[in-house]
Amino acid sequence: MSKKIIAGNWKQNGTLKSSISLTKKVLQAVKKKKYTHEIIIIPPSIFLLPIKDLIHKSQIKLGAQNVSAFNDGAYTGEISGSMLKDSGVDYCLVGHSERRHIIKEDESDFSSKVSRLIDNDIKVIYCFGETLNDYKNKKTKLIIKRQLKKLFFNNKNSLKKHPSKLILAYEPVWAIGTGLIPSPEELVSTFKYIKNTVNKFDKKYASIQILYGGSVTPDNASSLMDTEHIDGLLIGGASLIAKKFIDICSTI
Numbered sequence: 001m002s003k004k005i006i007a008g009n010w011k012q013n014g015t016l017k018s019s020i021s022l023t024k025k026v027l028q029a030v031k032k033k034k035y036t037h038e039i040i041i042i043p044p045s046i047f048l049l050p051i052k053d054l055i056h057k058s059q060i061k062l063g064a065q066n067v068s069a070f071n072d073g074a075y076t077g078e079i080s081g082s083m084l085k086d087s088g089v090d091y092c093l094v095g096h097s098e099r100r101h102i103i104k105e106d107e108s109d110f111s112s113k114v115s116r117l118i119d120n121d122i123k124v125i126y127c128f129g130e131t132l133n134d135y136k137n138k139k140t141k142l143i144i145k146r147q148l149k150k151l152f153f154n155n156k157n158s159l160k161k162h163p164s165k166l167i168l169a170y171e172p173v174w175a176i177g178t179g180l181i182p183s184p185e186e187l188v189s190t191f192k193y194i195k196n197t198v199n200k201f202d203k204k205y206a207s208i209q210i211l212y213g214g215s216v217t218p219d220n221a222s223s224l225m226d227t228e229h230i231d232g233l234l235i236g237g238a239s240l241i242a243k244k245f246i247d248i249c250s251t252i
């Protein structure tokens with residue numbers, strides 16, 4: 001059985017100095033407690049290499065927040081999947097709500113990115129979830145189905161060959177950075193729906209892990225993790241504060 005996952009997405013925050021200090025604190029905790037779950041930190045790309053040097057040979061895995069949709073070549077400002085691999089990156093986010101709604105990336109960008117990552121043997125953490133408007137209009141399941149259908153249809157060949165290279169992260173847009181989270185009943189129903197939907201696409205997808213993300217704190221982490229089909233947590237704000245992130249890692 002796969003390990004539970006705790007991933008911290010630092011977004012576009014911090015300095016080199018603060019990122020190193022945060023990493024060292026998490027490293028210290030990990031060395032002391034020897035967690036049985038997978039711990040992933042996802043710093044801004046410019047800090048990936050110095051952080052990789054720090055966590056080398058530790059239990060902490062390295063994630064990237066973004067990847068180019070293209071292979072190496074004339075794409076100014078982009079970082080390719082092979083460059084991420086070369087820098088020791090194990091995981092990469094795709095489809096995060098900030099990239100959907102602020103950067104305006106779409107499903108065709110995401111499907112190219114998923115391919116580039118799988119080709120370079122990097123695990124994809126694919127984020128999806130409904131907006132506040134969708135939630136209010138009771139369209140959560142409809143939106144989830146639509147997003148998952150596009151992901152699994154557009155990447156059918158590579159995902160069927162390498163289902164273990166995909167991790168799903170359900171992040172309701174209205175829960176990100178707001179302090180709001182779905183009710184326990186909503187979570188049970190939504191995660192069951194995600195699990196069934198994915199299994200219906202193909203039996204090979206039965207073991208794909210599903211994370212929850214959106215306003216996770218040390219106070220709600222353990223009850224979230226007790227929810228059926230939640231295999232881990234994707235944490236934004238709380239992952240920037242060493243004590244909070246370590247407390248979350250320690251509560252599960």
Ligand code: PEP
Pocket residue numbers: 009171175176177178213214215216234235236237238
């Ligand atoms: C995120 O952006 O992926 C996230 C879950 O953020 P937060 O934990 O701050 O809600």
